[in-house]
Amino acid sequence: MADMVKLFVNGVEVEVEAGKNLIDAIGAVGIEIPHLCYHPALGADGNCRMCLVGIEDGRPPLVPACKTPAMAGMKVLLDAEHIRKIQRDVMELELINHPTDCPVCDQAGECRLQDYYMSYDRRQSRMTVPQVVKGKKMAFGCGVVHDQERCVLCGRCVRFCRQITKTGELGIINRSDDARVNIFPGRPLHNRYALNVVDLCPVGAMTSADFRFQQRVWFLKKSPGVCHGCARGCSITVDHNREKEQEARIYRLRPRHNPLVNGYFICDSGRMSYKAEEEGRLNEARHGRLARSVDQALLAVAEDLAQGGKITFILSPDSSLEQMVTIRALAEKLGATLSGFSDGWIIPGDGDDFLIRDDKAANRAGLELLGIDCSRTGFTAAVEAADLVVNCNNDLGRSLSAEELGQLFQSRRLISFASHRREIDNQAEIVIPVASWSEYAGSVINCQGILQHFPRAVVRNQPPMELVELIARLGSPLQSEADCWQELARLPGLPADPATIPTEGLQLNDNEAAHDQP
Amino acid sequence: MSARVKTIARRGASLQERLYLIEICKGMATSFGHFFRNLLDNSRLAVRHYPEVPPEIPVRWRGRHRLTNHPDGTMKCVACFMCQTNCPAHCITIEAGERLDGRAEKMPRRFQIDLLECIYCGYCVEACPLDAIRMDTGIYSVNGTRRDAFLLDLTALQAGQGAFPEDDYQKGGA
Amino acid sequence: MTSLDYLLIALRVAFAAFVPLCFIAVCVWMERRGAGFFQDRSGPNRAAIFGFRAAGLVQNLADAAKLIFKEDVISGHIKHKFIFVLAPVIVFFAALVSFAVVPFADTLVLGGRSYIMQGVPVDLGILWFLALAGFAVYGIILAGWSSTNKYGILGGLRSAAQVISYEIPMALAVIGVLIVYGTVNLNEMAQFQGQLLFGFIPMWGAVLQPLGMVIFIVAAFAETNRTPFDLAEGESEIVAGFHVEYSAMKFAVFFMGEYVALFVSSAIIVTLFFGGYQVPFLATATLIDNARPVAFLLLLLLPVAMYFFAGWIRRNNVSHYPRENDPRAFEAKVYIRGLWGLVVVIELALLAILFFASPGGPAAHIFAALLQVCTFLVKVTLMLFVYVWVRWTLPRFRYDQLQKLGWQILLPLALLNIFVTSAVVVILS
Known part of the structure; x- marks a missing residue:
């Protein structure tokens, strides 16, 4: 210290x-x-x-x-009185040309100007002259909408583009009450972290076109989470809400300050990854061609597993440690093989030196830690030797083409536990919907070897079953999350209780990736 | 304001009162007086002949809601959600959207009040920063045979007319 | 057994069975309109058939239709469904059957044979009533218990405690009456009350047994679960007490049972203390002997009464707000004409008696019996009005007040009444 x-x-x-x-x-x-x-x-x-x-x-x-x-x-x-007078005067200066359109401003509720007005000002405006008219609803690119009238010219956005992304798209032009933030003509914001200016802006001058008018911020429930967009595993806040008589849904993801992982920022694609949690979700269990209740489908799966034969479980590199360890335990019990094959997650050259990584899997380090084979050869051998393949929410379509998949599973029985609707599930005999990362609590290890635990954020109206519970129902020796952690605690460096993991995550020292600091 | 104290003599101590029967007879005489008077002449009943004779609605009375318009016919509401936030019965559902008529940036795409859930507290009117929602239609009786009939949507709310002159409303407040 | 025997048996059984049922409507109507007038409001007066509201009686039809067509719910948590359904039947049946021993006219003598005018020709009289009044509370207790509902069971328990507390003073008050009349047969009691005390006061129970009357009436209020003793229902604290789980016709049967019990206990009070079917100052024999003068008097009085009644209708059956072609005025006209028509028919019947009835003949006997039935029903209706009147005057007792009144006041008073009565009877004999 x-x-x-x-x-x-x-x-x-x-x-x-x-x-x-x-x-x-x-x-x-x-x-x-x-x-x-x-x-x-x-x-x-x-x-x-x-x-x-x-x-x-x-x-x-x-x-x-x-x-x-x-x-x-x-x-x-x-x-002191003279300090308060300075604060009042600064507030008055900021509010001279501020439109005070809080009723239509998305920032209302998390706006510094509002908060400071209530804490330090609380006076009527003395303005009698008309306010300066500036640009409103200006599309700055990358989904950033700018309102020059609301701007207090703090320059945070300008500095962000200069210092952090080093792209420098924004600048303050003109002087005094005509000063305004703007882009260069024909050069909109163009970087992969642009939406951070929305968070940085203390007032409602920068808003996100995606979140615009979707929800007032005071209605949002804020749950901590970990971004599953890439191997960085940025700390995020999941802002979600269930509107009256509607399905609970995520409205936006925001960065959560974590000095070990992501600092104050996240990338735009991570920010938009909430859409994947809402769209294309698998909702109904299926056995053959018939819709089944989850319980019925689970019974069928249990029967299939009990029949014996060679079984292969395919894990997803996005799964939490708890899910991986319980699947491993079930596989050991059944004498099945495991594969975490997920080459398709890695997009070489996509990463940068700030936050974005090539590997789009959130928990590949976890797979490695648990000693689960991820190689293509291992995967092909395991599947070809197996009579029954159980795919635990691995989007194989990312790694293999449709023909390859068709060949592989033509003569093999496939059971799929999936959070989303995917091509591969059409070949599956039984499909059961499972929870995605915003709907379960779990732990992931990021590329730096930092273990983070996140609680369950969203509870849907009809919550899909969590994979840990599902595997437990299929006879895994680990019947609960606590059991999973007892098993996980045998690994070096892992605690026995996820509650002891600090909010910014736990650095696992023995991981080589630990040297790979940003 | 100081509280006024009115001392009420405690009854029931005297022998006559404790005998009870005499007091009962007195009470029955009183109630029979009312009965007999009303029986002889029922024009003196203290009733309003509703529904034939409608009640007089004062300006401050909270009736069915309406959304007000600017003089040019555009909606005053900008979908700030203050009414929905303050509604203790959670009967207001708003969906906001982009506004293109130049009045403001935002307007409700959907504005629904469930009158079955509404408790007519008037907090929405109090909360509205733009005087866009009012309860001055003077409509005191809302009825229907289906639940949908009690869901007021944007058009129904906008179609509502104030039942009082604007000056009276402003003076009376709501 | 002649055909006349069968006819009269059928008549008296039908009377005992259907008059209480008809009086349910009268009770409900009186209760509602009475409540309205006591509270300076009008009560139900909108339900109408073709614009005819029959002073609010049509509301009863509407309510009956509603209750019949309502969904009859038996909640899933109720285990003893048979008892649950049986309970209202017990209440209703006990109330209805207890009327069977109440005489509604003096023994009718036709062709040398006498026909007793009560539903069941038994001599148990008041004992029958006491037994069945106690039995009715089983219905309430079972209803409360089988509802599996805390309010229901509380209502049932209160009712049980109340009945135990008030049966005793009631029975003791009856003992005083029995000492005076020297019989348990209600018809004999009514005949006894046909006499005159000192030649000008009707020898009614109310005169001979004033204390007994007060105790009996108070206890009867408690037995019928009427205000101020309706703790078993207690809307404010136990929502509706024993019938909280009942809906539709099951509830309606409770409701009707309550009003039948009301009618029966009014009938018993009238029979015990207000001369039963006796026309004041005109004992049965006097009535039969003087059928003609009585008929003549009625002949004169009826149009006069009708004249004033018609005026009252015309004044009150109007809309009290500006209305074009007030349909209520038309309604009043129809009522008045109909009633005048009825009066004319009765007048003709009275004329027939006046001209053709011989003193002491069968026509005179039937005339006397009819007059007594009317007298009885008028007295019962007045007593029912007292029930309504008390309900809208007195607030409900607290539970401890109820028990205190029963055990510490009514019980000693009833014992005192027996003692004094016995002493007086012994001294006088």
Whole structure:
């Protein structure tokens, strides 16, 4: 840990981390300093002046907190009248040309300007002259919609494009009350992290075309989750809601701050990956050509498994550790072979040096940790030797072409547990819908060897069965998640209780991938 | 405002009152007085001859909802969801969408009030920042033979007319 | 047995069976319209057939139609379905059968044979009534218990406790009456009350046994589960008590049983304390002997009464709000004409008696019996009105007040009544 220093805030002594700026240092002990332009990932800019604080016995007496490192013995003044007047005046300045169209603004409810108005301002507008008219509903590309009137010119978006993505599409043009954020003519936002500016924007100037008007943010239930878009496994917040008489659905994914994995950001494709959770889902169990209840179909599967013969289980590299270990246990009990073949998940060259990885599987490290063979040769051998193949939610269509699949399963019986409707399931004898990652709790290991646990986020009106429960019903020795973790705890570095995994994840040291830091 | 205290004498202590029968007779005499008077002349009954004689609806009375329009006929509602947020009965369902008439950016694509769930509390009217929803139609009786008949949609809500002059409504508040 | 015997047996059984049933409608109507007028409102007055509302009686038909066609629900949690269905039947049956011993006219003598005018010719009289009144509570207890519902069982328990508490003062009050009349036969009691005390006061139970009357009436209120003793229902605390799980006709049977019990207990009160079928000051023998003068008096009084009644109808059966071609005025006209027609028919019958009945002849006997039946029904109706009147005047007792009244006040008073009565009877004899 960093060195701690003692300083005074409003005359009260607090102990904060040395070297950090005042906003972060004092914010860590729960005292908020209002700020608009400062963002920990983008550094201090000092343009909004909202964070001005008084330093008693200091020269100068007023400093921007974002630019001032915490030092021992500092006497920070926050609740003095002249500080409050500065905050009120800054708010008044920001609101001069703000349209206050909160009723139609998607940011309402998570808007800094709204919050600060209620906390620091609460005055009527004194404006009598007409407001400056600027551009509204401007398509900036990549699904970002910009409203120049709402903008407070904090420059976070501009700095993000310059510092983080290094693409620099955005800039502030003109000066004073005519200043506005804009793109260069004919050069819209074009990078794979563009939608992060929507999160970064403290007000409603940057909104997402995808989320626009879908839901007011205060209706959303916010559950922590782990993105299953690629091997990075970014920490995310799943914003979901069940509207009256409707199916529960995910409305958006947002990055969740995790210093070990993704910092403050996620990529756009990960952000949009919620759509896969909503669309193309498999809802009905099927046996032969007939629709069956899940229970009936499960009985049929259990009978098939009990008949013996050579069985092969195919695992998905997206499965959680719990699912993998319970399938492995069932396979051991039945004397079946296992394969985690999923070459199709890896798209060489797609990754970058920031967050996106070539490997689009969320838990390949887990497969490796459990010693499950992922090779193509192993897969082909196992399937060809088997009479019965049980596909546990592996989208084989990503790795193999339709002809190859057709050949492989022409003379073999296939049972499919699938979360989505896939080509391969048409060849299956029995198909049972299972929960996808937003509907179960589980743990995954990302490419850096960081183990993360996520709780169940969405509960559908008719929740599909979780794979762990389904395998348990088929006779796995591991009957519950707790059993799975007892088994998992035998592996080096894994805890016995997922509740002990910290929110930012647990670094598994013995994994080589640990060296592969961003 | 200080509370006014009215001391009510405690009855029932005297022998006559404790005998009870005499007090019962007194009470029965009172009620029979009412009965007999009404029997002889039923024009003096304290009743309103509903439904033939409709009740007088004051301006502040909360009737069926309506969505108000601008003078040019466009909808005032911008789908801010304040009414839905504040509705204690969860009877309002809104779906927002893009607005193209230049009034604002947003408007409801679907606006549904389930009158079977509505408790007519008027919080939606209080919450509306744009005076877009009102309960001043003066409609006090909503009936139907099917559940659907109680689902008010956007057109039905917009078609509602205020039952009072605008000045009276503004003075009376809602 | 002659055919006249059979006819009269059929008549008296039919009377005992159907008059209580008809009075259900009268009770319900009186209760509702009475409640309305007591509370300065009008009560049900909209249900109509072709615009004829019959003062609100048509509402009963509408309610009956509703209850008959309602879904008859037996909840899945009810285990003892047979008892559940049986319970309302017990209540209704016990109430109906207890009327069988109440005489509605004096023994009719025709052609030298006497015909007793009560449903079942047994001498048990008041004992029969006491037994069946106690039996009816089984229905309530079973209903409450088989409902498998906490409100139901509470209602049933309250009812059981109440009946035990009030049967005793009721029976003791009856003992005082028995001492005075010297019989348990209700017809003999009614005949006894035909006498005159000191030559000008009808020798009614109310005069001879005022304390016994008060105790009996209070206990009868409790027995019929009427306000202020309707704790078994107690809408405010146990929603509806024993019949909370009952719907449609099963509920309706409870409902009707309650009103039949009301009618029967009114009939018993009238028979015990208000001279039964006796026309005041005109004992049966006097009536038979003076059939002609009585008929003549009625002949004169009936049109006068009708005249005033018609005026009342005309005044009150109108719409009290501006209305073109008020259909209620037309309705009133039809009623008045119909009633005048009825009066004319009765007048003709009275004229026939006036001209053709010989004193002491069979026509005089039948005339007297009919007059007594009418008297009896009028008295019972008035007593029913008292029930309604009390209901809309008194609030419900609390449970402890109920028990205190029963055991600490009514029971000692009833014992005192027996003691005093016996002493007076012994002294006088």
